[in-house]
Amino acid sequence: MTSREERRLAIFPDNWSVLVLERKTASRDQPCHPCHELPREEQLRDLGIVSPASALDFPGNSPVRGKGFFVDRQHLAPLVDRPFRTKEGERFLLISRRNAPDTMYPEECTIANQAFHLAYWDRSSRFCGTCAAPMEMIPDEMAKQCSACGATSYPRISPAVIVAVVRQGKLLLAHSHRHQGKMHSVLAGFVEAGETLEQAAAREVQEECGIAIKNIRYLASQPWPFPTALMAAFTAEYAGGEISLQDDEIVSADWFAPGEIPPEIPDAYSIARRLIERFVSDYGTPQDLQHLLRR
Ligand SMILES: [Zn+2]
Numbered sequence: 001m002t003s004r005e006e007r008r009l010a011i012f013p014d015n016w017s018v019l020v021l022e023r024k025t026a027s028r029d030q031p032c033h034p035c036h037e038l039p040r041e042e043q044l045r046d047l048g049i050v051s052p053a054s055a056l057d058f059p060g061n062s063p064v065r066g067k068g069f070f071v072d073r074q075h076l077a078p079l080v081d082r083p084f085r086t087k088e089g090e091r092f093l094l095i096s097r098r099n100a101p102d103t104m105y106p107e108e109c110t111i112a113n114q115a116f117h118l119a120y121w122d123r124s125s126r127f128c129g130t131c132a133a134p135m136e137m138i139p140d141e142m143a144k145q146c147s148a149c150g151a152t153s154y155p156r157i158s159p160a161v162i163v164a165v166v167r168q169g170k171l172l173l174a175h176s177h178r179h180q181g182k183m184h185s186v187l188a189g190f191v192e193a194g195e196t197l198e199q200a201a202a203r204e205v206q207e208e209c210g211i212a213i214k215n216i217r218y219l220a221s222q223p224w225p226f227p228t229a230l231m232a233a234f235t236a237e238y239a240g241g242e243i244s245l246q247d248d249e250i251v252s253a254d255w256f257a258p259g260e261i262p263p264e265i266p267d268a269y270s271i272a273r274r275l276i277e278r279f280v281s282d283y284g285t286p287q288d289l290q291h292l293l294r295r
Helices: 041-046 106-124 197-209 271-283 286-293
Strands: 008-013 018-022 067-071 083-085 091-093 135-137 144-146 158-167 170-176 187-190 212-224 229-240 250-256
Touching: 106 212, 158 197, 158 212, 158 271, 170 197, 170 271, 187 197, 197 212, 197 229, 197 250, 212 271, 229 271, 271 286
Parallel strands: 158 229
Antiparallel strands: 008 018, 018 067, 083 091, 135 144, 158 170, 158 187, 170 250, 212 229
């Protein structure tokens, strides 16, 4: 048996690739769910997964200790989210990053998301954007420098806003083309160049649903590295207009009372869910909130 320090934390398939994260140091007191004791190097090799030479060794001051790299998802796709037994009979489970919050501790999800974000940056910043020469890691800093012109690169973070709009005790929820099934959520979108976060929130709601908003108030934020977003959440009040949909983005949208929240809403881990729960808590009855929290 390897010690806990040498075990892999998790493997996270995403849309187009897989990140393998190896945790080298961890507190023995840190909770570790049995299904997160993931395969050793030789077991990965059995699956055709070999750590590439370009694996990112996270620097000492990084929030992540360990090693991250991407491998072709075709090797792992058939194994995702189902228990797998190695040749030696050991069981492990590959968890998709979107489903990780169902089975992982929040701290483990945070580490995994940080690792994904950094490994994604590592892979997408191999060459200088100015002169196309190779980039090199700057020691003890999460940054790279161009070997020819000296330009620097830091992990890219893409700010996005998400906003809960209330009109006479009802919440604006929309079903968009990018949502699965009949999922309804509050409106969200990326911040554009030159905008404040509040301007971005007002523009998104206006563009996607034709609604003007006022009293835009910041609530909280959440890293959302799918692949590089940082979500800033706001509440706002209806200021005018009637729902008119942006056809290429939104399928349907409506105002929902606290007791009428649609059955399919974002996962508990997401800040979208927290905005919906907060609305029901502020505008609904204790029964409405209990009903939502039991889902
Ligand atoms: Zn350069």
